[in-house]
Amino acid sequence: MLGKSCPAGYKKARKGTGRVDLQAIVDDIAAAIAAQTDRGAVATYIPGLAKVDPQRFGIAIATADGAMLTSGDASAPFSIQSISKVFALTLALGKVGDQLWERVGREPSGTAFNSIVQLEAEKGIPRNPFINAGAIVVADVNLGAHQPREAIGEMLQFLRYLAEDDSVHIDEDIARGEQDTGFRNLALGNYMRAFGNLRHAVDLTLGVYFHQCAIAMSCVQLARAGRFLMFDGRLPGGSRVVSPARARRINALMLTCGHYDASGDFAFRVGMPGKSGVGGGILAVVPGRASIAVWSPGLNANGNSTLGTMALQMLAEATGWSIFQPHE
Ligand code: GLU
Numbered sequence: 001m002l003g004k005s006c007p008a009g010y011k012k013a014r015k016g017t018g019r020v021d022l023q024a025i026v027d028d029i030a031a032a033i034a035a036q037t038d039r040g041a042v043a044t045y046i047p048g049l050a051k052v053d054p055q056r057f058g059i060a061i062a063t064a065d066g067a068m069l070t071s072g073d074a075s076a077p078f079s080i081q082s083i084s085k086v087f088a089l090t091l092a093l094g095k096v097g098d099q100l101w102e103r104v105g106r107e108p109s110g111t112a113f114n115s116i117v118q119l120e121a122e123k124g125i126p127r128n129p130f131i132n133a134g135a136i137v138v139a140d141v142n143l144g145a146h147q148p149r150e151a152i153g154e155m156l157q158f159l160r161y162l163a164e165d166d167s168v169h170i171d172e173d174i175a176r177g178e179q180d181t182g183f184r185n186l187a188l189g190n191y192m193r194a195f196g197n198l199r200h201a202v203d204l205t206l207g208v209y210f211h212q213c214a215i216a217m218s219c220v221q222l223a224r225a226g227r228f229l230m231f232d233g234r235l236p237g238g239s240r241v242v243s244p245a246r247a248r249r250i251n252a253l254m255l256t257c258g259h260y261d262a263s264g265d266f267a268f269r270v271g272m273p274g275k276s277g278v279g280g281g282i283l284a285v286v287p288g289r290a291s292i293a294v295w296s297p298g299l300n301a302n303g304n305s306t307l308g309t310m311a312l313q314m315l316a317e318a319t320g321w322s323i324f325q326p327h328e
Contacts, residue, residue: 022069025318026059030071032314033057033296033307040298040306043278045181048174049079049297052280058295059311060219062227064288066236070220077216078295079174081277082113084212085135086254087159087225092129092141093246100141103197104134106253113260113278113303114184116191124195128257130275133188139209140198148207155212162225162241168217175214182210219281219293226283226291229254229273251285255323262302270312271322276304284312286321 034057044050058073092100109127111117118127126133143151152170160168178185189202198205217225227236233247234240242250254273259266266274272292274284280297282305292315296307316322 020319022061022063022067022319025315026061026069026071028318029311029314030057030059033072033311036307036310038306039296040300042280042297043299043303046079046174046177046278047181048171048177049279052078052297054296054298056295056297057307057311058219058293059315060223060293061315062223062230062291064230064290068220068223073295074219076295077169077171077218077221078281078297079171079213079277079279080215080217080222080281081213081279082130082132082135083222083275083277083279083281083283084155084215085130085138086229086250086258086275086283087162088135088138088142088155088212089129089253090242090246090250091155091158092138093242093250095144096141100129100138103141104129104137106257108256108261108263110261114188116184116188119188119191119195124192124197126192128253130253130257131260132185133192136185136189136205136209137192137197139212140200140205143200143205143208148204148211151208152211155208156215159215159217159221159225162228162235163217163221164224165221168215168221170211171214171216174216175211178210178213179207182206185209213277217281219295222281222283222293223291226285226293229285230287230289230291232287248287251287254283254285259304260302262300262304266304266309270309270316271324272312272316273323274312276308278303280305280308282308282312287323288327289321 039054060074061069228241232244233242251273258275272284281295284292294308300306
């Protein structure tokens with residue numbers, strides 16, 4: 001789907017009387033996405049993901065003024081997969097602060113989400129916290145002195161708090177599937193353990209990682225959970241989740257590393273910090289304006305949602321929302 005252009009006509013809801021009619025834009029995007037025939041391919045390496053209907057599409061936008069705009073399957077839970085890495089990173093930075101960067105880099109990898117090739121040359125230090133190797137180190141930090149069950153519970157509580165919704169849960173079928181098929185992730189874990197960059201038994205750290213990937217959330221819940229990243233680290237009510245500097249840095253990592261080796265293309269086309277997952281979801285942030293979640297299960301060759309990316313590109317073009325465009 002690289003370079004694939006947006007369908008014509010979706011801009012018709014744009015601006016009108018000078019005020020952007022966001023609901024009309026969102027509905028137009030959902031209609032344009034429903035008409036697409038090239039929907040990408042659902043991930044099949046985790047059995048639970050292979051069963052998901054590629055026709056599904058949801059979008060939810062939490063705006064800075066407190067509105068929630070939705071269209072399509074915005075309330076249907078799906079497997080957030082690697083989107084969980086954003087929240088796991090937030091928790092790990094809260095535990096060990098900048099010491100994390102002694103164990104994980106901050107550079108785009110230019111390689112696939114599950115690549116092992118850079119680890120040997122870079123002595124077991126993964127390029128960034130959003131490729132699998134980096135996220136496994138982050139899971140190891142979050143495991144800390146806990147039992148895996150407690151670390152997973154902490155992550156779930158954090159997401160329930162941010163989403164203001166206690167129904168956020170773990171899909172145990174997906175978690176089992178991850179465990180049964182996660183040979184590459186085990187290899188990454190073992191390899192890093194050999195370099196001394198995992199502190200716990202690999203199966204314990206991987207247990208935390210697999211369960212965080214198996215968290216199920218809807219677009220509405222995810223858009224709510226991302227709000228602290230649009231508000232400089234605060235929730236709408238004012239409670240602080242992270243410092244402004246940390247929120248900016250998490251956004252920077254999402255922009256540069258959030259879509260694996262298609263991160264540059266996502267920045268080029270959409271221009272928002274974003275994090276994808278192989279469940280077909282994408283969380284995108286427009287600082288000061290919106291926290292957005294889209295879901296379309298079909299993936300492109302890089303493992304990112306084909307139509308989710310297209311929907312965000314349409315939204316960016318119709319609203320002018322981009323970190324590369326000045327606020328009006
Ligand atoms: N649980 C998935 C894995 O490690 C996450 C990958 C992704 O969403 O990119 O294979």
